[in-house]
Amino acid sequence: MTKFALYIHYPFCIKRCNYCAFVSSVIDDKIANSYQKVLLTELKQKADEQPWRDGKIRSAYFGGGTPSLMPVDFIEILLNTISNSFCLTPETEITIETNPGSDVNDRFKEFFKLGINRLSIGAQSFNDDELKLLGRIHSTDDICDAVQAGREAGFENISLDLLYGIPGQTVNSFQTSLQKALDLNPTHLSTYALSIEDNTPFARMVKNGSLSAPDPDLAADQYSMLIDVMKNAGFNHYELTNYSKSGFESTHNKTYWQRTPYLGIGTAAHSFDGQKRFWNTNSIETYIRNLKSDKIPLNNTEFISPPEQIEEQLYLGLRTSAGLDVDFARKHFSKNTLRELVLDGFLNIQHRKYLVPEKKWLLLDEVVLKILSTS
Numbered sequence: 001m002t003k004f005a006l007y008i009h010y011p012f013c014i015k016r017c018n019y020c021a022f023v024s025s026v027i028d029d030k031i032a033n034s035y036q037k038v039l040l041t042e043l044k045q046k047a048d049e050q051p052w053r054d055g056k057i058r059s060a061y062f063g064g065g066t067p068s069l070m071p072v073d074f075i076e077i078l079l080n081t082i083s084n085s086f087c088l089t090p091e092t093e094i095t096i097e098t099n100p101g102s103d104v105n106d107r108f109k110e111f112f113k114l115g116i117n118r119l120s121i122g123a124q125s126f127n128d129d130e131l132k133l134l135g136r137i138h139s140t141d142d143i144c145d146a147v148q149a150g151r152e153a154g155f156e157n158i159s160l161d162l163l164y165g166i167p168g169q170t171v172n173s174f175q176t177s178l179q180k181a182l183d184l185n186p187t188h189l190s191t192y193a194l195s196i197e198d199n200t201p202f203a204r205m206v207k208n209g210s211l212s213a214p215d216p217d218l219a220a221d222q223y224s225m226l227i228d229v230m231k232n233a234g235f236n237h238y239e240l241t242n243y244s245k246s247g248f249e250s251t252h253n254k255t256y257w258q259r260t261p262y263l264g265i266g267t268a269a270h271s272f273d274g275q276k277r278f279w280n281t282n283s284i285e286t287y288i289r290n291l292k293s294d295k296i297p298l299n300n301t302e303f304i305s306p307p308e309q310i311e312e313q314l315y316l317g318l319r320t321s322a323g324l325d326v327d328f329a330r331k332h333f334s335k336n337t338l339r340e341l342v343l344d345g346f347l348n349i350q351h352r353k354y355l356v357p358e359k360k361w362l363l364l365d366e367v368v369l370k371i372l373s374t375s
């Protein structure tokens with residue numbers, strides 16, 4: 001029986017944010033209704049295919065977009081379809097993403113009753129000016145309201161997303177945001193450095209000079225402060241961008257880093273069956289049209305060759321606190337380079353694992369490149 005993580009993408013939001021490059025569009029009820037119908041079609045198709053048929057779900061994740069905008073009765077149908085098609089236990093981690101200010105807090109109780117046990121809230125910043133610049137629809141108060149509503153609904157496991165490297169943000173203002181996030185007592189925090197993505201309002205603003213591009217040195221200082229603050233607050237920095245209280249690491253995210261199978265349903269959703277990766281079309285219209293005419297909404301497939309699998313294991317292992325097996329690394333990569341990286345402080349060895357020291361995690365790409373270029 002294949003064990004896998006299930007991801008369901010809901011590509012609709014109330015408004016597009018200025019930095020957003022995710023596959024999402026402003027919600028249109030008619031299109032969203034059609035999308036919901038074909039989402040079920042794809043889920044049932046995949047439930048009939050190997051290796052997913054009768055598989056055991058390690059975690060389920062409703063991401064987006066803003067999946068908490070899905071009607072509660074539709075989420076119930078989705079969850080029933082999932083549990084009728086696959087093996088799902090009451091302990092399975094089931095996450096739903098939500099964005100403050102989306103007017104959905106009153107649904108949290110229903111989500112919890114349906115078995116969803118983890119809430120991921122897109123806070124991004126606790127500074128109202130930064131939220132406005134980012135084009136978010138919410139205020140700091142809205143984040144607090146969402147967390148409180150989540151707790152009242154019964155959610156113990158609440159994750160917050162935070163951005164740093166926001167233009168105009170300083171180390172101090174990021175620290176203030178971080179402290180406000182910690183005051184809400186989340187069990188998990190995901191932090192991302194803002195990047196300017198093509199075809200976003202931010203990319204246009206940087207191009208016409210009305211916005212300065214994020215300063216990588218400042219972002220590095222913010223990251224360094226973040227590590228210290230999170231350690232003092234008792235969080236485990238278990239992956240480059242993720243921190244958790246003990247026992248609250250994200251089972252779902254770990255699937256990606258451990259290279260174990262995952263099934264993605266919805267536009268742009270990626271899947272991995274252990275040998276190959278394949279992903280759906282980015283176009284919501286094409287996705288709906290294909291499934292309505294019983295066609296697979298696939299965009300592309302990539303077979304991972306054995307050397308590529310080894311490279312992936314290197315990169316994914318070193319980005320987590322679980323590290324990379326020493327024997328594996330010495331078998332596949334230059335022992336001299338590994339030794340040099342240890343001597344230069346870019347790698348540590350603990351319990352027969354190579355680990356990139358926390359403060360050097362931002363240099364992960366350079367470390368990996370050095371290992372690959374000399375092997």
Ligand code: SF4
Pocket residue numbers: 012013015016017020021022024064065066099122
């Ligand atoms: S809420 Fe998230 S997915 Fe939606 S537009 Fe903003 S950044 Fe993109």
